[in-house]
Amino acid sequence: MKLNMVGKNIIRVDAEAKVTGEALYPQDIYLDNMVYGKTVRSTKPHAYIKVDIREAEKVDGVLKVFTYKDVPNKNEHGVVLKDHEVFASRKAIRVGEPIAFIVAETVRACEEAYRKIRIDYEELPAVFDPIEAMKEDAPKIHGDSNIIYHYKLRRGDIEEGKKKSKYIVENVYKSPMVEHAFLQPEAGLAYVEEDGTVVVVIATQYPHYDREEVAINLGLPEEKVKIINTNVGGAFGAREDITAQIHLALAAMVLKRPVKVIYSREESFLAHSKRHPMIMKYKTGADENGYLQYMEAEIIGDAGAHCSWAMNVLRKAGVHATGPYVIPHVKVDSYAVYTNNPFTGAMRGFGATQVPIAHEQQMDALAEKLGMNPIEFRMKNIFRKGSITATGQVLVDSVPLDRCIEAVDKSFKFSQLWKEGK
Amino acid sequence: MVDISLTVNDRLYEISIDENMRLIDVLRDELGLIGTKEGCGEGECGACTVIMDGEIVNSCLVMGFQANGSNIVTIEGLKKDGKLHPVQRAYIEAGAVQCGFCIPGMVLATKALLDKNPNPSDEEIREGISGNLCRCTGYNKMLVATKKAMVYMKGE
Numbered sequence: 152m153k154l155n156m157v158g159k160n161i162i163r164v165d166a167e168a169k170v171t172g173e174a175l176y177p178q179d180i181y182l183d184n185m186v187y188g189k190t191v192r193s194t195k196p197h198a199y200i201k202v203d204i205r206e207a208e209k210v211d212g213v214l215k216v217f218t219y220k221d222v223p224n225k226n227e228h229g230v231v232l233k234d235h236e237v238f239a240s241r242k243a244i245r246v247g248e249p250i251a252f253i254v255a256e257t258v259r260a261c262e263e264a265y266r267k268i269r270i271d272y273e274e275l276p277a278v279f280d281p282i283e284a285m286k287e288d289a290p291k292i293h294g295d296s297n298i299i300y301h302y303k304l305r306r307g308d309i310e311e312g313k314k315k316s317k318y319i320v321e322n323v324y325k326s327p328m329v330e331h332a333f334l335q336p337e338a339g340l341a342y343v344e345e346d347g348t349v350v351v352v353i354a355t356q357y358p359h360y361d362r363e364e365v366a367i368n369l370g371l372p373e374e375k376v377k378i379i380n381t382n383v384g385g386a387f388g389a390r391e392d393i394t395a396q397i398h399l400a401l402a403a404m405v406l407k408r409p410v411k412v413i414y415s416r417e418e419s420f421l422a423h424s425k426r427h428p429m430i431m432k433y434k435t436g437a438d439e440n441g442y443l444q445y446m447e448a449e450i451i452g453d454a455g456a457h458c459s460w461a462m463n464v465l466r467k468a469g470v471h472a473t474g475p476y477v478i479p480h481v482k483v484d485s486y487a488v489y490t491n492n493p494f495t496g497a498m499r500g501f502g503a504t505q506v507p508i509a510h511e512q513q514m515d516a517l518a519e520k521l522g523m524n525p526i527e528f529r530m531k532n533i534f535r536k537g538s539i540t541a542t543g544q545v546l547v548d549s550v551p552l553d554r555c556i557e558a559v560d561k562s563f564k565f566s567q568l569w570k571e572g573k
Numbered sequence: 574m575v576d577i578s579l580t581v582n583d584r585l586y587e588i589s590i591d592e593n594m595r596l597i598d599v600l601r602d603e604l605g606l607i608g609t610k611e612g613c614g615e616g617e618c619g620a621c622t623v624i625m626d627g628e629i630v631n632s633c634l635v636m637g638f639q640a641n642g643s644n645i646v647t648i649e650g651l652k653k654d655g656k657l658h659p660v661q662r663a664y665i666e667a668g669a670v671q672c673g674f675c676i677p678g679m680v681l682a683t684k685a686l687l688d689k690n691p692n693p694s695d696e697e698i699r700e701g702i703s704g705n706l707c708r709c710t711g712y713n714k715m716l717v718a719t720k721k722a723m724v725y726m727k728g729e
Contacts (some may be wrong), residue, residue: 160666160668162665162666163668163670165670165673166664166665166666166670167657167661169670169673169676170648170657170664170665170670170676170677171608171652171657171661171682172606172607172608172609172647172648172649172677173608174673175607176610176674178610178611179601179608213695331708333671333672333674333708334610334612334618334620334674334706334707335610335612335674336611336612336671338586346600348669382672382673383672384610384672384673384674385672385674385708385709386672387708404655415614416612416613416614416615421673433599475673477650504585
């Protein structure tokens with residue numbers, strides 16, 4: 152087969168603009184007659200709020216302070232469930248949740264107005280531990296239950312698997328919340344074209360979703376909303392959920408002037424999603440010959456205050472829970488749970504990244520019980536061509552995992568050192 | 574307001590600025606040199622790196638008035654007569670450019686390193702760009718690019 156691209160060194164189309172400093176990110180764009188925005192965010196994780204913007208609006212240079220009352224249509228958005236409010240209306244459910252958007256002639260006026268916004272918080276009991284949040288009497292973040300999603304995977308017969316297992320290891324693994332820390336903090340502009348089209352200039356992973364959400368919130372037909380995606384200064388999943396898009400579009404539409412916002416690094420941390428922390432309870436069993444017989448896992452993912460992609464991420468964690476191993480008897484339950492923590496969403500691997508922390512340490516612990524080289528133990532159990540996964544998928548194409556493990560083993564001299572007792 | 578004069582990319586500027594402006598604000602908002610990026614505003618990420626009197630500095634940590642009388646090179650000053658600087662060319666060819674937000678600072682840190690030390694070891698290269706965070710590449714491509722640039726610079 153003749154390949155035109157694969158194996159060739161292709162120069163990326165935007166590389167020259169990026170090494171010369173000509174590439175534009177939203178913060179680099181300046182428009183005539185432009186004004187500036189600043190977002191006011193909740194400082195409490197769970198509280199009823201009352202917002203007083205009167206003094207802030209009196210500050211010289213302030214054009215308007217937007218709150219939920221100014222959103223013309225629905226005050227909600229979200230990639231799966233519409234459980235983000237554009238601006239918190241009655242209650243704030245996390246630190247960093249947007250409450251108001253100040254627009255002024257200068258950044259300095261925005262900052263002065265920011266100090267004059269009064270928010271009265273009536274604090275509510277909050278929940279930060281997803282296991283606590285699953286209990287009936289836990290404070291509820293949305294609706295009647297904090298459990299957003301439960302994924303069940305069943306294969307074979309767990310009792311049968313236990314009977315066949317001479318060695319069983321049982322452990323709980325916890326993975327932390329992680330910040331993407333893309334290098335370009337969120338920034339954006341919005342303006343209105345002569346025919347009334349609202350244009351948002353932003354670095355985003357989903358211009359098409361953004362357009363739909365902005366149109367719904369503003370009560371405009373989709374063809375009257377345009378999203379221009381600039382260069383994106385890193386994303387890693389954290390630009391999948393809306394941040395400034397709706398605030399900017401609303402302000403530009405009402406004020407009829409270009410509006411720009413730039414988040415500081417600190418605000419960037421508050422504004423976007425994180426990686427789901429997971430609590431992973433694993434039981435894994437192998438027979439006397441070192442063949443895996445069963446695995447039982449319960450995985451609880453902390454979604455924080457908004458769903459974002461929680462169900463998709465926890466499904467993926469459940470699907471990948473066995474790791475690349477043939478296990479005849481499998482039971483997996485994965486849950487996504489609301490808490491008052493920062494919300495979690497997409498991040499590199501999307502749920503498949505957390506579970507190896509658990510399944511690989513289970514492999515090491517089992518190999519140790521068997522007194523077997525952990526490489527040899529893995530080679531006995533890995534997926535190969537023709538293997539069937541716990542979800543019932545038959546792997547008919549290339550599965551070169553054995554080659555990968557051999558190469559790693561050789562490079563690290565792992566088996567050699569293991570034999571020497573190191 | 575305070576009057577300052579400074580040379581940026583071989584051009585002399587005499588301007589009047591707000592006392593509380595940082596050098597990065599002077600470059601971006603006053604001179605329109607938006608190639609200098611702000612990633613953190615507190616000297617951690619190095620995206621705002623510029624060369625000031627031959628030394629790399631975080632332009633978010635230098636006040637505008639402190640740049641009075643200095644000679645500054647920003648990313649816009651590297652391409653000369655339509656020709657890329659060897660470091661720029663090497664970064665493109667090595668595939669060291671992904672999202673691009675760290676690149677102006679990273680390229681300037683690399684240039685400053687090679688201006689002082691035309692034959693850095695791998696360790697010296699890593700040290701030379703250690704003040705510049707990149708969240709995409711894992712830095713190995715910058716190492717490859719710097720070695721390419723070493724060769725190109727000797728050929729000039």
